[in-house]
Structure formats: structure tokens, C-alpha cells
Amino acid sequence: MCIKRLGSATVSLSSPPVITAAAAIGGKKEGQGPLRDCFDRIIDDAYCGCQTWEQAESALLRQAFDLCCGKAQLSAAALDYLFAGDLLAQCVSSSFALRDVPAPCFGLYGACSTIIEGLSLAAMAIDGGYADHCAAMTSSHFCSAERQFRLPLEYGGQRSPVTQWTVTGAAALILSAQGTGPAVTYITTGRIVDAGIKDAGNMGAAMAPAACETLTAHFHDTGRRPADYDAIITGDLGRVGHGILMDLCKREGLDLGKNCTDCGILIFDPREQDVHAGGSGCGCCASVLAGYIVPNIISGKWKRVLVAATGALLSPTTALQGESIPGICHAVALEGR
Amino acid sequence: MCIKRLGSATVSLSSPPVITAAAAIGGKKEGQGPLRDCFDRIIDDAYCGCQTWEQAESALLRQAFDLCCGKAQLSAAALDYLFAGDLLAQCVSSSFALRDVPAPCFGLYGACSTIIEGLSLAAMAIDGGYADHCAAMTSSHFCSAERQFRLPLEYGGQRSPVTQWTVTGAAALILSAQGTGPAVTYITTGRIVDAGIKDAGNMGAAMAPAACETLTAHFHDTGRRPADYDAIITGDLGRVGHGILMDLCKREGLDLGKNCTDCGILIFDPREQDVHAGGSGCGCCASVLAGYIVPNIISGKWKRVLVAATGALLSPTTALQGESIPGICHAVALEGR
Numbered sequence: 001m002c003i004k005r006l007g008s009a010t011v012s013l014s015s016p017p018v019i020t021a022a023a024a025i026g027g028k029k030e031g032q033g034p035l036r037d038c039f040d041r042i043i044d045d046a047y048c049g050c051q052t053w054e055q056a057e058s059a060l061l062r063q064a065f066d067l068c069c070g071k072a073q074l075s076a077a078a079l080d081y082l083f084a085g086d087l088l089a090q091c092v093s094s095s096f097a098l099r100d101v102p103a104p105c106f107g108l109y110g111a112c113s114t115i116i117e118g119l120s121l122a123a124m125a126i127d128g129g130y131a132d133h134c135a136a137m138t139s140s141h142f143c144s145a146e147r148q149f150r151l152p153l154e155y156g157g158q159r160s161p162v163t164q165w166t167v168t169g170a171a172a173l174i175l176s177a178q179g180t181g182p183a184v185t186y187i188t189t190g191r192i193v194d195a196g197i198k199d200a201g202n203m204g205a206a207m208a209p210a211a212c213e214t215l216t217a218h219f220h221d222t223g224r225r226p227a228d229y230d231a232i233i234t235g236d237l238g239r240v241g242h243g244i245l246m247d248l249c250k251r252e253g254l255d256l257g258k259n260c261t262d263c264g265i266l267i268f269d270p271r272e273q274d275v276h277a278g279g280s281g282c283g284c285c286a287s288v289l290a291g292y293i294v295p296n297i298i299s300g301k302w303k304r305v306l307v308a309a310t311g312a313l314l315s316p317t318t319a320l321q322g323e324s325i326p327g328i329c330h331a332v333a334l335e336g337r
Numbered sequence: 338m339c340i341k342r343l344g345s346a347t348v349s350l351s352s353p354p355v356i357t358a359a360a361a362i363g364g365k366k367e368g369q370g371p372l373r374d375c376f377d378r379i380i381d382d383a384y385c386g387c388q389t390w391e392q393a394e395s396a397l398l399r400q401a402f403d404l405c406c407g408k409a410q411l412s413a414a415a416l417d418y419l420f421a422g423d424l425l426a427q428c429v430s431s432s433f434a435l436r437d438v439p440a441p442c443f444g445l446y447g448a449c450s451t452i453i454e455g456l457s458l459a460a461m462a463i464d465g466g467y468a469d470h471c472a473a474m475t476s477s478h479f480c481s482a483e484r485q486f487r488l489p490l491e492y493g494g495q496r497s498p499v500t501q502w503t504v505t506g507a508a509a510l511i512l513s514a515q516g517t518g519p520a521v522t523y524i525t526t527g528r529i530v531d532a533g534i535k536d537a538g539n540m541g542a543a544m545a546p547a548a549c550e551t552l553t554a555h556f557h558d559t560g561r562r563p564a565d566y567d568a569i570i571t572g573d574l575g576r577v578g579h580g581i582l583m584d585l586c587k588r589e590g591l592d593l594g595k596n597c598t599d600c601g602i603l604i605f606d607p608r609e610q611d612v613h614a615g616g617s618g619c620g621c622c623a624s625v626l627a628g629y630i631v632p633n634i635i636s637g638k639w640k641r642v643l644v645a646a647t648g649a650l651l652s653p654t655t656a657l658q659g660e661s662i663p664g665i666c667h668a669v670a671l672e673g674r
Contacts, residue, residue, distance in 0.1 A: 002514065004466045005417065009441050011467045052658050080342065081526065089426035090652035091446045092660075095529055099663045104346050104526035106454060107650075107665070109428045109444040117443060121458060128465025129341045130348045148654070177339065189418065189441035192432055313444075315427035317485070321389050323429075326436045328444070 007221030009188050009214065016183035017126040019119075019334070020133075020176040021072035024291035025064045026283075027142065027168025029275075033268045038291030039169075040067050046143055046168070054088060054096075057141035060170040060283075061086070061097040064290075065137055068172035072133075079103040079174070080131030083118035086139050086282050087111060087166075088148065093139045103135075111311030112207075112236050113190070114138040115171065115286035116330040122175045123184040123332070132177045139170035140281030149316055150200060163201045164238040164264055165275035169283030171290035182297040182305075186333040188218040192313065194326040200319045203280055204241020204264075207310035210327035211237060212248035214308055218331050219254060226257045230302040233293060234329075235263030235285025235309045238278030239270070263288035263309075285309040297336045305334045344558030346525050346551065353520035354463040356456075356671070357470075357513040358409035361628035362401045363620075364479070364505025366612075370605045375628030376506075377404050383480055383505070391425060391433075394478035397507040397620075398423070398434040401627075402474055405509035409470075416440040416511070417468030420455035423476050423619050424448060424503075425485065430476045440472075448648030449544075449573050450527070451475040452508065452623035453667040459512045460521040460669070469514045476507035477618030486653055487537060500538045501575040501601055502612035506620030508627035519634040519642075523670040525555040529650065531663040537656045540617055541578020541601075544647035547664035548574060549585035551645055555668050556591060563594045567639040570630060571666075572600030572622025572646045575615030576607070600625035600646075622646040634673045642671045 004011045023040045031042030041063065048056035061084075069076055082101065084094035085108035098105055110117035118136030125131040143153060145166040151157040175184065193210040211234050219225065226232060237245055242262045249256050263285045264278035289307060296302045308331035319325065341348045360377045368379030378400065385393035398421075406413055419438065421431035422445035435442055447454035455473030462468040480490060482503040488494040512521065530547040548571050556562060563569060574582055579599045586593050600622045601615035626644060633639045645668035656662070 002463075002466045002469055005468070008414070008439075014466075054655055054658065055660075077345070085446060087427075088652065089654060090424075090448070090650060092650065092652040092655050095650040095663050096655070096660065099529045099531040101528065102345075103528055105529050105665065106458065106526065107446040107648075109422060109446040111427070121443065124465055124467055125461060126339075128461055128467070129339045129351075130461055130465070131342070132339055189443065191438065191440055192436045192442050194436040311444075313427060313429065313432040315425065315429040317426060318391055318429050318433070321391065323392075323433065326432050328442065 009217040010221035011187050013123055013127040013185060015127055016185045017123045017175045017177055018179050018181040018183045019173050019294055020179035020181045021068050021174040022290035022294045023064045023067035023071060024171040024287035025060050025169060026287055030167060030169050033273060035267055035292055053141055053143040054092060057093040057139050057144050058096040061093050061137060061139035064170040064172045068174055072174040074133060077102045079133050079135050081125055081134045083108055083122050083136045085109050085114040087145050111313055112280060112282050112285055113309040113311035113328050113330045114282045115289060116307060116309035116332055119332055120187045120189060120330055123187060126175060126177050134175050135172055137172035138282040138286045140166050140283035142166045142168045145281055159276055160201050162240045162277050164203055164277045164280035166281035167267060167279045167284035169287040171286035173290055182294055182334040182336055184332050185335050186222055188214055188331040190214040190329040192326045192328050194324055196324045198324050200314055203312040204238045204277055205244055206312045206325040207327040208237055208241045208244035208248060210329040211245050211308055211310045214329035214331050216252050216254055229304050229306045232256055232260040232306045236280040237262045237310055238264035240277040297334055303336050307332055346554040347558035348524050350460055350464040350522060352464055353522045354460045354512045354514055355516050355518040355520045356510050356631055357516040357518045358405050358511040359627035359631045360401045360404035360408060361508040361624035362397050362506060363624055367504060367506050370610060372604055372629055390478055390480040391429060394430040394476050394481050395433040398430055398474060398476035401507040401509040405511055409511040411470060414439045416470050416472050418443060418462055418471045420445055420459050420473045422446050422451045424482050448650055449617060449619050449622055450646040450648035450665055450667045451619045452626060453644060453646035453669055456669055457524045457526060457667055460524060463512060463514050471512050472509055474509035475619040475623045477503055477620035479503045479505045482618055496613055497538050499577045499614050501540055501614045501617035503618035504604060504616045504621035506624040508623035510627055519631055519671040519673055521669050522672050523559055525551055525668040527551040527666040529663045529665050531661055533661045535661050537651055540649040541575045541614055542581055543649045543662040544574055544664040545578045545581035545585060547666040548582050548645055548647045551666035551668050553589050553591055566641050566643045569593055569597040569643045573617040574599045574647055575601035577614040634671055640673050644669055
């Protein structure tokens with residue numbers, strides 16, 4: 001077995017790349033939530049000055065990418081690889097956002113796990129000696145996602161209590177071989193787990209089994225315990241999925257402890273905001289990571305954080321055909337200096 | 338700049354990983370074409386024994402993956418990473434095909450460039466020391482793709498002469514650190530290029546500019562010339578896109594020569610098969626690579642081949658909104674021992 005592998009799902013990085021810049025943009029609702037001060041920019045207009053919600057989502061992503069390059073003081077052409085994806089069919093938010101960016105681009109599909117999938121591949125590209133600087137980015141938009149995956153917004157359908165609210169937001173991270181910032185030390189990559197959930201309104205239940213498997217693999221492969229982390233943050237199980245995850249992990253003998261929370265829980269205030277089980281969408285974990293987790297590591301509040309992003313591999317076509325919704329979860333360990 | 342980078346778009350592999358196994362499955366039409374003997378299996382039933390075309394596509398992919406593992410004499414659990422994606426919204430062909438496979442999975446979206454995107458990332462994962470064995474795979478299906486991207490099949494719409502025929506097929510490759518087979522020596526990763534084409538029936542024109550840019554970058558970065566390759570094979574520009582590519586490259590001072598052809602041209606016979614401009618779809622380049630290119634390198638017919646897979650980043654939603662269709666092209670150099 002090659003030397004950087006620790007087990008079936010985890011690799012360690014010999015020269016851990018660092019997140020040298022991060023930028024997050026949120027929509028109006030996100031700007032009214034508990035993390036309102038964590039966004040670099042809040043866009044109140046759901047159309048973001050564009051003509052369609054798809055264009056708006058793409059514009060948010062491009063703004064986040066441009067802001068991030070500015071913070072890193074790098075031109076887009078200085079990036080060796082971009083890793084990008086989103087929820088829209090055929091990942092058009094990313095494709096359109098990056099269509100005039102002069103850097104090689106790997107398109108990803110990991111649903112809401114995309115930001116950690118991108119960060120994982122970017123870290124391997126840098127530590128492996130193929131790149132000095134990479135960007136990982138993703139986006140989601142309540143309006144473009146809801147009408148694609150569930151119902152036309154104009155229909156005004158009643159939402160069940162277990163549903164989550166797709167975050168309108170985008171975030172970009174720049175990972176570099178040198179520099180200061182949180183380092184990516186371990187990468188635990190998930191497999192596709194299908195627990196048989198068929199309710200397209202209950203993403204938390206569909207994703208929690210994948211999160212349990214990836215977290216269990218991470219602790220098994222690294223020999224670490226949950227207490228070794230100042231925070232274990234999943235994204236985006238929401239309140240329902242988080243509860244299921246805690247139960248599933250206990251059955252596996254893994255007590256995640258009080259430091260475990262979820263981006264979908266952090267981003268909205270359930271008392272003030274009518275979001276049912278919490279936030280979801282690629283932009284949820286990505287913007288919480290860029291705007292909240294990374295700054296808290298830089299400030300020294302947290303030394304070690306495990307971020308485990310979950311994705312529900314849902315398609316409206318197959319959901320209508322009666323298929324179940326597979327889930328996936330990718331995790332990275334981030335460590336301050 | 339890190340030592341493995343040769344230029345803005347290309348990296349070289351210090352210990353080139355090798356394609357130790359490859360498997361291709363085709364549909365009925367593919368089994369009647371010039372490459373009929375290159376497929377490991379031909380499935381005449383468009384439903385592949387399933388109830389929907391989406392399930393059928395997923396079944397083709399799973400069969401290709403299982404066949405490939407069998408050829409490599411590896412269990413799926415011995416694979417360190419899977420790299421998979423497809424054309425269906427939210428990449429469900431891959432997700433469903435791999436939902437009980439016990440190996441970490443990175444989901445990709447590169448449209449018809451997916452197999453080379455996967456091979457590129459797999460090669461970096463192995464050469465970088467993160468994996469011993471990886472699989473790259475993808476699929477497409479005429480019926481699931483046409484109804485998703487264009488018109489219901491029942492409508493029986495007239496197809497324009499520039500359209501391509503989406504290949505029903507799937508292929509999987511296993512890349513390993515050790516073993517015999519064609520080695521991946523250079524990886525040239527494309528950027529997103531948007532030439533402003535808005536005709537969802539003319540994929541070749543949408544993708545040719547990206548192919549021109551990636552090939553130009555490859556020869557610039559490596560210092561190689563087209564004559565250094567026994568074959569330069571794009572996938573899947575078809576006849577229309579191939580002609581545009583040759584013209585665009587000539588304008589850049591790059592004569593691709595007579596050894597340049599395209600998977601979309603190779604897979605069907607235009608005199609016998611009514612496919613207009615040729616084949617397309619993720620399964621086109623993937624099955625031609627697995628069933629034709631790899632065996633020709635192993636047999637010694639070709640020593641060095643440049644495979645440049647093109648993807649049209651088309652979404653039915655944005656096409657109807659009047660947006661253009663960005664393209665991308667990823668290339669790898671394959672070399673016999």
C-alpha cells in the first residue's frame with residue numbers, strides 16, 4: 001500500500017497545503033441569520049441583477065471566486081487548477097461562472113459535498129506536486145434548486161417539517177503549497193451509501209448514513225478520537241439528519257460528543273427563520289466553511305476541525321421514477337499552525 | 338513552479354501509472370458499427386432488462402465496471418478511488434451504478450470529456466502516492482440523453498445534419514501504479530471555452546474551440562509535435578466538429594496531420610448508419626478508448642497516442658433560456674512500453 005494511505009478511505013498529506021484565502025457570499029435570508037457577519041457580501045436581490053435564477057447563482061459564484069482571488073492577491077491565471085461544481089443540472093452555475101477564466105478546470109458533482117470533494121482533490125494535486133495554487137468553489141440558490149428538485153415556487157407548496165432550506169450562497173477557497181492559514185492534514189473520501197430513503201423532502205435522512213460511514217472510517221483510519229477535534233462539523237444534515245447521525249454513530253460505538261454540529265444548523269436561527277430542519281445546498285457547507293470555520297481556525301479559537309460535507313445524490317427524474325436517494329460524505333481535517 | 342508542471346495546462350507523471358484493464362459495453366447500434374468487435378459485450382435491449390432508460394444506462398455502467406475489475410483480477414474493495422460521472426442530471430447513472438461498491442468515490446461532471454477527466458485525476462492520485470489502484474468510468478444512453486437534452490423520443494423530431502448520435506455504451510478503466518499496459522505520461526487539462534454556439538443540436542461546433550485550445554496547450558507545454566504521436570484522437574467532435582478543429586488549429590499554426598481522428602467518427606459508419614455527424618456522449622470516447630485505443634497500444638500497433646476528450650457543458654434549462662454552450666477538453670498522452 002502506498003505510503004500516504006492510512007486505511008481504506010483516508011490519506012495523509014506529507015506537506016499539508018494551506019487555505020490561504022476564502023470568500024463567502026450569501027443571499028438575503030442568510031444575511032439575516034446567525035452567521036450574517038461571516039459573509040464577505042450579502043446580496044438582497046434574488047436575481048442578483050440577472051434575468052434568471054440560474055444566472056444569479058452563477059453570478060454569486062463568480063463574485064465569490066473573484067473576491068477570493070483578490071484576497072489571495074493572485075490572478076485567476078496563476079491558479080493551476082479549479083475544482084468546481086454545483087447542484088444545477090449539468091453544473092451550469094460553475095460552467096458559466098468560469099467560462100472566461102484562464103485556468104484548467106475539473107468539473108465535479110458531489111451535491112452538497114462538493115466543496116470538500118474539491119478541497120480534497122485540490123489538496124492532493126498540490127501535495128502531489130502538480131500544482132502550487134488551486135481553487136475549490138461551489139454555489140446554490142434557493143430558487144433555482146427548489147424548482148429543479150421539487151416544485152415550481154409559484155405553486156407555493158406546503159413544506160414538510162423535515163425539509164431543509166436551500167441556501168442562496170457561494171464560496172471559494174484558495175489552497176496553496178506555501179502560505180499561512182488552516183492546513184489540510186487528512187482526507188477521508190466517502191463511498192456512495194444508499195439507505196433506501198425515497199422522500200426528496202428529507203435529505204437529512206438520506207445523507208446521515210453516509211456521514212456515519214465516513215466519520216467512522218476517519219476515526220478508524222487515523223486512530224484519532226472525536227475529542228481530538230475542537231469541532232466536528234457536518235454539512236448539511238440539518239437538525240433531522242444530525243439527530244440521525246448521532247444515533248447511527250452511537251450504534252457504531254462512536255460518540256461524536258458535544259463538539260459535533262452541522263452547517264445546516266449553524267446558518268439559520270430556527271426561532272426567527274422559517275427554515276424547518278435547517279439549511280442545505282452546496283452553498284451552505286461552502287459558505288460556513290469559508291466564512292465561519294476557516295476564520296475561527298485562523299483566530300486560534302479552534303486548533304483542529306473535522307469538516308464532513310454530505311451530499312444527497314438526488315435527481316428529479318429518478319425520484320419521480322420511485323428510486324431511492326443515495327448519499328455521500330467527504331471529510332477533511334483542518335489544522336491551525 | 339512545482340516540478341511536475343510543464344506549463345499552464347500540462348503536468349508530467351514521474352512514475353507513469355498504467356491502464357491495467359479496460360472494458361467496454363455497447364448498445365445495438367454500436368454493435369453494428371465498425372468497432373463492433375471492440376466491445377466486450379453488446380446489449381441489444383435498450384432497456385437492458387430494466388424498467389427505465391436511466392436504470393438501463395446505470396446497468397451498462399455497472400456491467401462495464403464489474404467486467405473491468407474481473408479483467409484486472411481486483412475486487413472493488415481493492416480500488417483506492419473511483420472517478421465516475423455521466424450526462425444525466427445529477428450524474429445518477431454513476432451514483433446508482435456504484436451505490437453498493439465499497440470504495441471511495443469522486444463524482445465528476447465533464448460531459449463527454451468525463452473519461453479523460455477521470456483518468457487524469459486517477460493518474461495524479463496514483464503518481465502522487467495516494468492510491469495503488471483507481472477506476473475511471475462513464476456511460477451514456479441514446480434514449481436517456483436525447484429526452485433529457487433535446488426532445489421526447491416519441492415526438493420523432495427531424496434531426497439536423499450537424500447533430501450527433503448519442504452512443505449507448507459504458508466503459509471502465511483500471512489504472513494502477515504497477516503492471517503492464519499503456520502508461521499515462523502527460524495530462525493536459527482544459528479550461529472552459531465558450532465560443533457562443535447556442536444550437537443544442539450542434540455539439541461539434543460548441544466543443545471544437547476547447548479542443549483546439551487544449552491541443553495547442555499540450556504541444557506548447559510538452560515541446561512535442563503532432564508527428565510525435567501515432568494517433569491523435571479527439572472525442573467526440575464528430576465529422577462537423579472535427580473539420581472545425583482542423584481549421585482552428587491551422588489558424589494557430591498547428592497542423593494535426595493525417596493521424597488525427599475522432600471517436601465520434603470511428604464508432605459509426607456514415608454510409609451504413611444514419612447518425613448524421615457521428616457519435617457523441619460520454620460512452621463514445623470512453624468505449625472507443627477502452628475497446629479500441631488501449632488494445633491498439635497493447636498490440637504495438639501504436640506506440641504513442643494523444644487522447645483529447647471534449648465535453649459540451651449543455652443544460653436543457655439554460656439552453657431554453659437562450660444561453661450559449663461552453664465546451665471543455667481534457668487530454669492525456671498514452672504510451673506503450
